[in-house]
Amino acid sequence: MSLIVHKYGGTSMGSVERIRNVAKRVAKWHAAGHRVVVVPSAMSGETNRLLGLAKDLSPDADGRELDMIAATGEQASSGLLAIALQAQGLKARSYAGWQVPVRTDSAFTKARITSIDDQRIRADLDAGMVVVVTGFQGVDDEGHITTLGRGGSDTSAVAIAAALKADECLIYTDVDGVYTTDPRVEPDARRLSVISFEEMLEMASMGSKVLQIRSVEFAGKYRVPTRVLSSLTDPDMPLAEEMKSGTLITFEEDEKMEAAVVSGIAFSRDEAKITLLGVPDKPGIAYSILGQVAEANIDVDMILQNQSVDGTTDFSFTVHRNEFARTLAVINDKISASVNPRDVLSDDKVAKVSIVGIGMRSHAGVASLMFKTLAEEGINIQMITTSEIKTSVVISDKYMELAVRALHKAFGLEIAAVKV
Amino acid sequence: MSLIVHKYGGTSMGSVERIRNVAKRVAKWHAAGHRVVVVPSAMSGETNRLLGLAKDLSPDADGRELDMIAATGEQASSGLLAIALQAQGLKARSYAGWQVPVRTDSAFTKARITSIDDQRIRADLDAGMVVVVTGFQGVDDEGHITTLGRGGSDTSAVAIAAALKADECLIYTDVDGVYTTDPRVEPDARRLSVISFEEMLEMASMGSKVLQIRSVEFAGKYRVPTRVLSSLTDPDMPLAEEMKSGTLITFEEDEKMEAAVVSGIAFSRDEAKITLLGVPDKPGIAYSILGQVAEANIDVDMILQNQSVDGTTDFSFTVHRNEFARTLAVINDKISASVNPRDVLSDDKVAKVSIVGIGMRSHAGVASLMFKTLAEEGINIQMITTSEIKTSVVISDKYMELAVRALHKAFGLEIAAVKV
The missing domain is CATH 3.30.2130.10 (VC0802-like)
Structure with missing residues (x-):
């Protein structure tokens, strides 16, 4: 029995139907005996809609208030996912970042996670629940809501996986892994089944926008095995197959493995x-x-x-x-x-x-x-x-x-x- | 210098333009030397949209998760209002119910306020800020988000006014006061400039849907002078005029005042x-x-x-x-x-x-x-x-x-x- 963290991006959470598919996929993992924590992004378009309203009111709005506004997107999607999981017959509960709490510094709109308390999540997992935690946000020492910046939900997921010493962090997204280069530029680009942490760091920072770079840093710092895989596959696909799909970011340089010169x-x-x-x-x-x-x-x-x-x-x-x-x-x-x-x-x-x-x-x-x-x-x-x-x-x-x-x-x- | 609580309903917060008008009105009060706390509802339609998504996922969804979802509407509108106030040149800060905290029992979707901590609000008022507090929501003893049920923002406003011992609680809404009956049924219906607390209680519970009944109970219990008035007037109307508009709910039976038999x-x-x-x-x-x-x-x-x-x-x-x-x-x-x-x-x-x-x-x-x-x-x-x-x-x-x-x-x- 493993402890697994799933992260779903905004596209994967973009409609009632898609949220239902996420719930089905999580239910499959749960049924196989895994303990699952899910970190969803806001429904696609929601963060832009909210920040657009703020921008209409003031072109350079206060970061603290922007975070107050933007954080609601993930809170709503987390509650919706918990309801979808319950509809699948699971026990589920959602938490906003401040409820865990996910502590951050006070750099509004681009805060950094400083610590995550795992007690509440663990207690719920022990009670057989699937736990949903908002991506993208936390709370500073004064109790103000903070957000981690665009793509921050990846970082949330990896950080939560690190705090829980999870066996794997699965980043479900709208691509099926990390490629040798962007297939829109080079049609012969090939999906890598494994990539080293260091390579991923360079790829992420260089515009292969699969993962937020800070999530890769976190994964490296705490050696969280992290897999990038597609959320667009059939949620009922066999688990054994799904567990090997996508691209795994590894930290072990296998001696027997002949590394490619360039990945x-x-x-x-x-x-x-x-x-x-x-x-x-x-x-x-x-x-x-x-x-x-x-x-x-x-x-x-x-x-x-x-x-x-x-x-x-x-x-x-x-x-x-x-x-x-x-x-x-x-x-x-x-x-x-x-x-x-x-x-x-x-x-x-x-x-x-x-x-x-x-x-x-x-x-x-x-x-x-x-x-x-x-x-x-x-x-x-x-x-x-x-x-x-x-x-x-x-x-x-x-x-x-x-x-x-x-x-x-x-x-x-x-x-x-x-x-x- | 008075301490005044303003409450604005969903219609008053329904667009960027209207939020800007709310900010102008608050700025007018602030400029006149009043300390102002503002309690906004969610933008009109938002709560229905969010709960509609939840209902699509599950017809009888878990109350705790519904509150998690519904509470985001007021959090977003509060942040937006803070930004609009800042654009008016004011210092402003918004708080979600849990940040104040507004403590409630654990009756999800229809929680009752048990206590409100006034320290944080007072400190910000002392620092010259306008403080925005989400209506409709609080936090229970286990740190779960709760909501007060439909119309709960009225109750939030009056309860906050009570906790702060505010001089008056102004409920801005899309009608200009309490009428002798619904003008859509009886065109000769007349606006009351004053109504007793007891009468208001009966009117509110009987379908004159101007105020949530629990807000009137709160107003009575803590003797909060509460005025119902229109948010649709020109925000620049003279303050002296605005202060006398609408309907004031009173607790004093003035001996000299000849009470109408039926109000x-x-x-x-x-x-x-x-x-x-x-x-x-x-x-x-x-x-x-x-x-x-x-x-x-x-x-x-x-x-x-x-x-x-x-x-x-x-x-x-x-x-x-x-x-x-x-x-x-x-x-x-x-x-x-x-x-x-x-x-x-x-x-x-x-x-x-x-x-x-x-x-x-x-x-x-x-x-x-x-x-x-x-x-x-x-x-x-x-x-x-x-x-x-x-x-x-x-x-x-x-x-x-x-x-x-x-x-x-x-x-x-x-x-x-x-x-x-």
Whole structure:
């Protein structure tokens, strides 16, 4: 008998009929003897509807009140799911984050979970119940409702699985797993049956929007076996089959398993890059630039600073394209005067493409195959950054699809690797 | 500087534009130096939408989960109102019932408030804030969310006003006060500028659906001066004028004030009556009948038992017409065998009409004028009950409007009484 956490996204909870299907699926797991905790998102469209009303009232509304409003979506869907489970003949009970409680810091609209009390959930599981816990939300030390930001229900589910030391956390979503790259760009993209935690982290952060990145961090920190699988399958499909579907995120590097060098190609379409030329190469320069950008609540993605020449250096970073204008304004208003760059170059027509693979650690030449492949397609590389298991390049956005397809082929990702 | 509680119904909160108007009105009160606590209902239609989803999933859903779902409507509208108030330049903060906390018993879907902690609200008022508190809901001792039942936001507002010892509780609604009777039935119906608590209690319970009856009980118990007034007026109307609009429910019997004999005509259109003929007249008989009815969660309105003859008596009561079939089933299945009535008579085409007035206490002949008036119109009285300040009759429902109009005229209600 295992303890399993299920998470269902907004699409899976999007109608009475779909909620009923979720209940049927949970009932199947329960009937097989598993203890189940379910974490639902709000019904699809609900969070947008609520926040749209708030935005109509005030374009920059107070975060605390936005959380008060947005948190209702999951509370309603959790109650509805509990009723659907009861209609399946199960004992079920729903809890809002504050009732568990799921404690967070006070960073409204993007709070972080600090602790989860498992007592209440455990007591209900011991009493034979299915427990439904709202995704996306918690409560801070002053008793204010907080939300975790978009996609936060994934994080809720993994965090609850960690707190309960669950045997597995199943993330049911509208895709059937993690692919070597986006199948809309490369039709030969292949579903991975297993992916390492580190690779998933890089894939998630790079725009393979299957899982919220913080949920992957949580999964890694607490070593929660987490599986991404489809909620669109027949809820009556055999359990043994369902238990092996999707993509499992693992933490064990199996010695016998021959790791693929590269597991996938991630990309991010809507990037903008900014370079400050000839800024003084002295301690604190990065902070004087990025501190101001962070202050304006702009998320920075890639950051590059190269070797200085003659006491000055060129400092580059990328932001989401939507933040491009605001970022330039911050540079003009708050950075240029103190940092005094020789020039500011910018381009909001760029994309980022990355190859991700735990096998890169032990295989030289992976990056050079990437660069060779792009060169053969005539694609100019504008920026390069690397981490242990990832190499990213910034290129003109018009070449993005071409680059993804060429790299997918060059690394042989359309063929199932030996490890699968 | 007064402490004022405002309550706004679902219609007043029904759109972004209307929420903005509510905020403007509150801002006006705040600007005049008043400390304001606002209790909003859910946006109109929202509670029905949410409970409709629940009903689609299960026709008899668990009360605890229904409350979990329904409570979200007020939480969202409270957050939205706080944002609208902030957009008016005010400091504002919203609280769900559990955050205050508003403590209730555990009777899900119809909980009763047991206590309200005023500390958090007071601290925010002291900090210059407008405080928004969700209507309709609270939290029980185990931390489960509860709701107070339909119209419960009125009760929330009055209870919060009582806890805060507020100077006045203003119930903003889509009518401009309490009338001598329903103007849709009697066009000459007149708005009362003052009504006694006892009269309001009788009017509210009799179908003048301006205020939830429990809110009036609360107002009486804690002597909260409560005013019913329109939310549809221009929010910028002069404050002095607004402070005198609507109908004030009072607790002081002003000696100098010449009380009208009858203040209003209440009626209830959708009644059904049931009579058990010839049941044994012995202790416990009323309980053996009504206990079973209550068990089935059917609300009984009028109850009549007359003098017994030959050891048996006739026992009558009325229920809402929607409960008629269920009530007859309860009698057949659970009551007839033990109580053994000679016959069961029933009629679901009846209405109840009542005259209400604190002046009845000291004026003989009020009831006889009522009976004379009905007789002159050829209306047969089927049942009569009286209380100190009310006389009610059950008549055929087809005569209801005629009875209301005739009584309104007979008691001179179209003319403002001396006391106004």
